Amino acid sequence: MIIGIVACQKLLPKAPPDNELLDGPVEGLSYEENRRFLAGDVAFNDEIFTSQTGLGSIFVATSCGSCHAGDGKGHPFTTLTRFGQIDSSGNQFLNLGGPQLQNRALPGYTPERIPAGATFSQFTPPANTGLGFLELVSDADILLMADPNDTNGDGISGVPNYENLPSFVTPFSFAIPRNGKYIHRFGKKAAAYNLLHQTVNAYNQDIGITSIFQPKDVYTGLNIDPEVSDVTVHNVVFYLQTLKAPIQRNQSDVEVVQGKNIFIQTGCENCHKQTLNTGFSTIAALSNKTFHPYTDLLLHDMGPGLDDGYTEGSAKTFEWRTPPLWGLGLSPKSQGGQYFLMHDGRAKSIEEAILLHGGEAQQSKQRFQQLSAQERNNLIQFLKSL
Amino acid sequence: MRLFISSLTFIFFSSTAVAQVDPALLRRTVKDTSGLLLNMDAVYTRPFLQLGKLPVALGGYAEANYQYLQQDGVSEGHQFQMRRLTLFVSSSISKRIKFLSEIEFEDGTKEINIEFASVDFEFAPLLNMRGGIVMNPIGAFNQNHDGPKWEFIDRPVSATQMLPATWSNVGFGVFGKKYTKDWVYAYEAYLTNGFDDKIIDNAENKTFLPASKENKNRFEESFNGSPLFTGKIAVKNRKIGELGLSYMGGIYNKYQDDGLQLDIKRRVNIYAIDFNTTLPKINTFINAEWAWVNVDVPETYTEQFGRKQQGGFIDFVQPVIEKPVFGFEKSVINAALRIEYVDWNKGKFKSTGDNISDELFSIIPAISWRPTAQTVIRLNYRYNWQKDILGNPAAKLAGFQFGVSTYF
Numbered sequence A: 001m002i003i004g005i006v007a008c009q010k011l012l013p014k015a016p017p018d019n020e021l022l023d024g025p026v027e028g029l030s031y032e033e034n035r036r037f038l039a040g041d042v043a044f045n046d047e048i049f050t051s052q053t054g055l056g057s058i059f060v061a062t063s064c065g066s067c068h069a070g071d072g073k074g075h076p077f078t079t080l081t082r083f084g085q086i087d088s089s090g091n092q093f094l095n096l097g098g099p100q101l102q103n104r105a106l107p108g109y110t111p112e113r114i115p116a117g118a119t120f121s122q123f124t125p126p127a128n129t130g131l132g133f134l135e136l137v138s139d140a141d142i143l144l145m146a147d148p149n150d151t152n153g154d155g156i157s158g159v160p161n162y163e164n165l166p167s168f169v170t171p172f173s174f175a176i177p178r179n180g181k182y183i184h185r186f187g188k189k190a191a192a193y194n195l196l197h198q199t200v201n202a203y204n205q206d207i208g209i210t211s212i213f214q215p216k217d218v219y220t221g222l223n224i225d226p227e228v229s230d231v232t233v234h235n236v237v238f239y240l241q242t243l244k245a246p247i248q249r250n251q252s253d254v255e256v257v258q259g260k261n262i263f264i265q266t267g268c269e270n271c272h273k274q275t276l277n278t279g280f281s282t283i284a285a286l287s288n289k290t291f292h293p294y295t296d297l298l299l300h301d302m303g304p305g306l307d308d309g310y311t312e313g314s315a316k317t318f319e320w321r322t323p324p325l326w327g328l329g330l331s332p333k334s335q336g337g338q339y340f341l342m343h344d345g346r347a348k349s350i351e352e353a354i355l356l357h358g359g360e361a362q363q364s365k366q367r368f369q370q371l372s373a374q375e376r377n378n379l380i381q382f383l384k385s386l
Numbered sequence B: 001m002r003l004f005i006s007s008l009t010f011i012f013f014s015s016t017a018v019a020q021v022d023p024a025l026l027r028r029t030v031k032d033t034s035g036l037l038l039n040m041d042a043v044y045t046r047p048f049l050q051l052g053k054l055p056v057a058l059g060g061y062a063e064a065n066y067q068y069l070q071q072d073g074v075s076e077g078h079q080f081q082m083r084r085l086t087l088f089v090s091s092s093i094s095k096r097i098k099f100l101s102e103i104e105f106e107d108g109t110k111e112i113n114i115e116f117a118s119v120d121f122e123f124a125p126l127l128n129m130r131g132g133i134v135m136n137p138i139g140a141f142n143q144n145h146d147g148p149k150w151e152f153i154d155r156p157v158s159a160t161q162m163l164p165a166t167w168s169n170v171g172f173g174v175f176g177k178k179y180t181k182d183w184v185y186a187y188e189a190y191l192t193n194g195f196d197d198k199i200i201d202n203a204e205n206k207t208f209l210p211a212s213k214e215n216k217n218r219f220e221e222s223f224n225g226s227p228l229f230t231g232k233i234a235v236k237n238r239k240i241g242e243l244g245l246s247y248m249g250g251i252y253n254k255y256q257d258d259g260l261q262l263d264i265k266r267r268v269n270i271y272a273i274d275f276n277t278t279l280p281k282i283n284t285f286i287n288a289e290w291a292w293v294n295v296d297v298p299e300t301y302t303e304q305f306g307r308k309q310q311g312g313f314i315d316f317v318q319p320v321i322e323k324p325v326f327g328f329e330k331s332v333i334n335a336a337l338r339i340e341y342v343d344w345n346k347g348k349f350k351s352t353g354d355n356i357s358d359e360l361f362s363i364i365p366a367i368s369w370r371p372t373a374q375t376v377i378r379l380n381y382r383y384n385w386q387k388d389i390l391g392n393p394a395a396k397l398a399g400f401q402f403g404v405s406t407y408f
Helices: A002-011 A031-046 A131-135 A139-145 A195-207 A230-242 A254-265 A328-333 A350-355 A359-369 A373-385 B002-019 B157-162 B209-214
Strands: A080-084 A119-123 A161-163 A182-184 A299-301 A319-321 B026-028 B049-051 B056-071 B074-094 B097-106 B111-124 B127-135 B168-179 B183-192 B228-237 B241-251 B267-278 B285-295 B308-322 B332-343 B359-372 B375-387 B395-407
Touching (some): A131 A230, A139 A182, A254 A373, A350 A373, B127 B183, B157 B209, B157 B308
Antiparallel strands (some): A299 A319, B056 B074, B074 B097, B127 B168, B308 B332
């Protein structure tokens, strides 16, 4: 019978092509690393928190996977709301539940509300893929892309977000601090230093889960016992580090090739840098690699239309970190068949997202508007191929 | 040494002799051939064995299977499973007082449950009282779920992953039947312990009534002190078939404790309809069940947990070969098909107004061979499409299952 079943393999659902999926490990992990990846995968995607295991009492989501279906971009259903202030003096509302609004609550509890006087912004959860590569871009490389005074006159003046490190984070060996502050690179405002920082904050602020790294309970404001083990946190960090980078599709198609040229000609690539490099990593599969995320990890002025009046770290309210464009074409597969783009998901198509660009991207947007219909289509096809 | 071996031999043969029972003393309980049996009669229409004139009858069933399933190219490989071993004990305490119990071992000994253990008092055909651990009569599957009766290895998803079959609780109730020439009318009504907070606070990340089965204390104390009502009416015509309408509902949350108010009272309401018939001439058996679940989920809780659910299944079983096979005189080979659907979260996202998904559709063609009515060997092919809450592309699961199930 087993032979018969093997012969019936054609009746079993095949795996989608690798380039159609965002999840899955980077190639070249060792057996031991595969085990850690799987442990992190289970913690990230399968572990659902309940009141018994520490959920809340106020929260946004019940698991990591709730916000990142298939490790892709999130849906407005789990959009986060951050609140604070308009200047870069640091969040003035931390003692009033900041920086994140826990808009849901266990039965019998009341969700948090934005305190009077606070400004806020909404953040759609980003995709998780390829984060390990981005984590290993050296500060020197990031600073090479920065041009705060626009010395080359291209209208682009990206700056890193310098912030203080939380006590549980160890600086990278390649760190280039300034006045005791370090370049942060993850998040819409580049307010997270590394994936440990991001993971610990997400457990705490999104799910209401305390850890040895962040013991403060979001509901009571008191330090309590860890609700997730440090091993689990490290496994999730390892999982995020070793998720593969999205694989481009149809890259030889004429439209895609032409669209890529237009992408460069219109100046999109001035911020959405095609190619970056990793430094040394103890994870051989990530060490000294060249990759293509289409980001410079820097903050840019995106104009008044995208100024929500809220900021984090040294970022201005109108500054946003360049989001990586890799995986963009697969977004509808994690966003319920639709696009929810830009920091808060307000753009329902790639074209709409381009047209929402302002500030430093104003010139590129105008070039896009001057393209013929065919050229626009080619550019969109290229972006969908990422 | 020789003495030791002789002693062992003596013990072996003497114990064997004691263990043997004259088959003439074992008798099957009398089978009802009226054609007017209802799903509610299932607990008593099992094949029991009775020893001589002892007032106790024994029975049970077992289910074991092999499966190879694959989801989107990934398989857990070849799996052999002992899904269930169930033991029945019934006793006629007097002519109109009966006791029946059902103890089930699931997945080896991973779960051991008393599924049914009640005393029935017959005052009149229209008025019987039942007390103990009863199976809440919601839908038909919960009442009539014995493995050997089904051509499918998996139980219906709507019955076990939306409704909580097998779902039993401690309580009391009444039931009765009224027969006419071609018709039988029946009712059941029970008050039992019920659900708990876990139905919206569980590791399934969805409103999940079966989560309350984790609460073993429900056989000892009510979670919130509010009884769960379950009621069913059923009607059957000898030629048309059986139709059942059922309701189960009550407060599920702990709204007060130690005299202090913790929350408002929140209800769960479940409605079900079931129908079965056998088409004349071609003998196609059709069995269907559909249910709706409404749960009062707090507005401030996550939309991950649905306020409304619905789902059901329909089975078609067609006897295709009815003749002796391998010496089994009453052998029957059936072709069967199950179609099932569950929507665990029927509603719209507040943020977008789009439909919330979280649904499953599956189709299961099957072939079964019944060498006797009480034993089934079955081969199933299963294909599932399951969408997450956002409605992203469905995860596809398919595979083959082969298994046996028999009363003993």
